[in-house]
Amino acid sequence: MYIIKLDAIDSTNTYLKGMASINLPKDYTVVVAEQQTKGRGQMGTQWQTEVGKNLTASVFKHFYNFKVENQFYISMVVSLAVCKALEGFRIPKLRIKWPNDILSAEKKICGVLIENVIKNNKFQGSIIGFGLNVNQKFFDALPKASSMSLLTGIVFDKDEVLSKILKQLQVYFKLLENQKFDVLKTEYEASLFRRDKPSTFKMSNNEILLGIIQGVTETGKLKVWTEDEIIKIFDLKEATLLY
Incomplete structure (x- = not known):
């Protein structure tokens, strides 16, 4: 080293x-x-x-x-x-x-x-x-x-x-x-922060989304269980976790 x-x-x-x-x-x-x-x-x-x-x-x-x-x-x-x-x-x-x-x-x-x-x-x-x-x-x-x-x-x-x-x-x-x-x-x-907990996300278009973090994909995109009961996939530019 x-x-x-x-x-x-x-x-x-x-x-x-x-x-x-x-x-x-x-x-x-x-x-x-x-x-x-x-x-x-x-x-x-x-x-x-x-x-x-x-x-x-x-x-x-x-x-x-x-x-x-x-x-x-x-x-x-x-x-x-x-x-x-x-x-x-x-x-x-x-x-x-x-x-x-x-x-x-x-x-x-x-x-x-x-x-x-x-x-x-x-x-x-x-x-x-x-x-x-x-x-x-x-x-x-x-x-x-x-x-x-x-x-x-x-x-x-x-x-x-x-x-x-x-x-x-x-x-x-x-x-x-x-x-x-x-x-x-x-x-x-x-180790993911707020995994399996209801969380608030700010989207790239400034809309607010409520959802629950489920994990990540193989390529590192975030998997979120949303209010309409489907899992949506977001990359870093699309969603920001508010806390």
Whole structure:
């Protein structure tokens, strides 16, 4: 494992993408920064973080003969690995908010951004970026955000947290490499936030939908049992879970 530590960078994902555009990095090459000036989340959102308080990192994972249609399993692996690592630090009530936000006691503590590397029409690997709120105490205008420290009252060693996450990534990617798709999907669905509970969704046309999350498809679309008693399938751009 090769770890690059930086004081400040625009984005750890962007840094790894730059490396990959020249030569593919070694498997599990890690870039970690004390400060990200242009950290990104899903759908182009900005990731806000206090300098030096949190863990902002990206990991390059190489894939061989990987089928593009299975790429959501990468998201499952990352979500489950982060949750399993955080369990080891006794972070309470961990859940995965579809597709890969990590919540504790219904507060967001980690966001994930996965960008795939495709060369010559072949899936080469993934750049897995994650921002984990570790020791930050204040979140201005972010009432649904929290941190490991706020949730437990403990100040954590960020290097130790990173080490535990990287170990769990290796464990779960091994399952993926061995094509244990059913195992990953079952564990992921069991961890889904608000699964089997009546929930409210905002649709892309701003309409409000009431339904119950049933799980996900093989490609990561959300399965929702709706008021008219049919299961509807939504992708990330079509529905947002309100909570």
